[in-house]
Amino acid sequence: MTNELIAITVLWGFIFIYAVMATMDFGAGFWSMVYMNREKTKATNIANRYLSPTWEVTNVFIVAIVVALFSFFPGATFLLGTVLLIPGSIILLLLAIRSAFLVFAHIAKEYKKALTYISGISGLIIPALLISVLPITHGGFIETVDGVARLRMDKLFTSPHEYAFIGFAISSTLFLSSLLLADYSNVANELEAYQIYRRDALVLGPISLLMALFIMLTMQNEATWLYEQMMNYLPWIIGSIAMFFVAGIALFLPSAKQTTVKGRPRLAVVAIVVQYFLASYAYGKAHLPYMIYPDVTIQSGFTHPNTFRALFTSYIVGFVILFPGFVYFWRLFMKDKRYLQQNDPS
Amino acid sequence: MDDLVIARSLFGTTMAFHIIFATLGVGIPLMVLFAELLYQKTKDRDYAVMANRWTKGLAVLLGVAIPSGTIAGVQLSLLWPGFMEVIGRVMSLPFQIEIYAFFVEALFMSIYVYAADRISAWMRILSVTLVAIGASASAILITNVHAFEGTPAGFRIENGEIVDVDPWAAFFNPSFFVVAGHVVVSAFMTGAFVIASIAAYKMLREKNNQRVYQFHRKALMLGLTVGGIFSILTALNGHESAQLLHEYQPEKLAAAEGLFETQSHAPLAIGGYTDRETQSVKWAIEIPWALSFLAGNSFDTVVRGLNDFPEEWWPPLFVHTLFNAMVGIGSLLILLSGMGFIWNKIMKRNTFPRPLMWSFIAAGPLSILAIEFGWIFACTGRQPWVIYRMMKTADAVTQTGNLAILFILFTIVYVILGISVVLVLRYYFNRHPVMNELDSHSNDNSSNFAQ
């Protein structure tokens, strides 16, 4: 692999991890809002119990993406930074409000309702805006006047392609998070919450698949270059759709430990993560060598080779140091029954 | 206002907001660690209660520190794309390593807060130690980028191209250790004095409740001790920072001291304001020869004045006032903790007189002010350069325009967050008075204190 390819793979890896963690994070915030008034079901408790320890870790990934972007591809950062000033700032503002009020909602129990609404709703808008970066990189929305690049917001927000992405972001945020929370409640033995989240996942899954197809449809017209390249990765896309059906079937299999409910949520979660992995691999690979079509390729924006080498070393050292910490964290919050089954999450 | 000025104001406002929470995010974990260690040593439950309550406060503060820091990090690329292109090629290591520090802090903060009742006392201490290390490391690393802006190293610009890149030489640029050290010790000092302020205030309010009074008294003594030690370190290290300026950014030191003529036996001007017309510092107290001595440890050190440099390279002259305010507050707080020490340890008095208590209350806010002054001095005093003698701020700024509306929006959000964080803290601590915890713990000897 060339240095450029290694770098873009690392960046892609961060984006993938963040996409999965953030959809769960934002979705969990939304569900904890939706089920806030149902005292008995614990659906909100489950969402909060997942959310409390993880949002901080999830947030670090967004910083990691930005840092990886400007350290590996300073050339692309210049253009992206210039055109994303407005949408990027709006995302930042919403993110700030959401994170802060999420924390406040845990501490100030009496204002919980208002605070949860703020963080729940903004948590749904953020993924919709975040994903807009993708259609922007497909080309056609950036114009250069007197040497200054500008984002054509009017064009972006009248494009069906953009709306396909927004629809996909929202539906898959809700889908992925309900599925994960179903699994989480299953582990915690909260059957009622499990059934609620399983039902939500069953409704939302097909919707997000439809949205993904809608993206392909609009891409055919608006980003033909990308569509044609993606067709070279058809087996990956078919594999991805197959995993979707595996997940669907898993939700109807007899449960491994309960007799009153159906489904193997853990299997479904794994299948869906594999589904997203396959699909985004095909998407990412087809996107190469362009970072921003047609102006910036991974070669043209690449950092200095010496800096790349130093960064790469730091990645390896950092990973070795952090890995045990992640494992310990996982065991304390995702596996430990004493945490999962307590009554109040704070 | 042109876009450059708005961009600078916007970024400065973001940083001024972030730094309040970031500094406390560095300083308070150290205090929690001390409280945990004292608890293990003395088995006095009060210290466990302190650790628990400070952690609750810290969790709320981090709820603002993290999003505002995220804003800062992304805004750098959005507002200063030209600068970040250079940073990406040359100085991205500290940012990258900082990510690991963030992970360490985020992982172990969650463990310390949400798993405290399931892990052993020593695992808890290890967790909070790692939180403190992670926070200090992130401060050191981000400050390193700031140090690099003042004393760039590890690259050259030739015909607009960046050549001869050595990322480690950039990382270990000449002012890294001193400047990063200054930021960390001043953050420790600030965390301690903020704790002391709150404790002193509560002692005045709760005079009649001996149990609560004694609790806050212990917190005050801990805060004053730690704050006193680190304020001395801050001043010693600040002195070194100033000598560094003398060597590497002489026009910044000249602006800080309001010195126009290059001279040996240069006087130190304290207070007053710098007047461009008469090229003097008006209303200042002058100490003859002192500046030469401070800059180079001898009276015949030649200190360069502003007239040695083209006027368009001069930093804004009001930085003199900011610098004085920072140094003044630092000296005052050393004095204050010294008085507390003498009163308590040497004169063996058990209570402090009221004026002294009120000064203790002022100590926390004053340290935060010193942090703000110090940073605005450091960043504004670097103007017109974003990378000293390499890149002008005007050449780094975004070309996009429309900045005014963003400036307004961000400011509104900072105001909302600032007000809500105060309300939430007040709400929480009013609902959970320390009395309840002291009670419940006197008949509960298990180690599950953080529930």
Ligand code: HDD
């Ligand atoms: C509690 C806060 C605090 C206190 C009491 C002091 N400082 Fe400070 N100072 C800072 C907090 C700070 C800071 C906010 O952390 C700065 C801003 C940028 C930096 O690197 O540290 C800073 C910067 C800073 C600089 C500029 C470094 C640069 O531009 O690269 C100098 C020369 C000093 N300080 C010197 C001093 C001296 C001689 C002090 C004597 C008591 C002092 N400071 C007290």
Ligand code: HEM
């Ligand atoms: C956290 C405390 C900080 C505060 C309060 C602060 C304050 C400011 C202010 C007021 C400005 C505007 C300067 C002017 O135009 O007069 C500024 C600019 C700037 N600061 Fe800082 N700063 C802080 C930390 C940092 C750090 C750690 C870095 C390094 C990454 C940094 C990098 C910059 C850059 C790149 C600019 C814009 C370019 C320039 O005006 O030189 N700042 N900051």
Ligand code: HEM
């Ligand atoms: C010297 C001044 C600064 C200090 C002492 C400082 C310290 C801190 C601390 C303690 C946190 C909370 C960390 C956590 O809990 O994860 C934080 C968050 C953050 N800071 Fe700062 N910071 C400073 C300046 C800056 C600057 C200039 C930037 C951007 C260029 C920045 C970027 C960030 C980011 C991105 C976060 C969020 C990290 C996360 O997602 O957890 N900081 N900072």
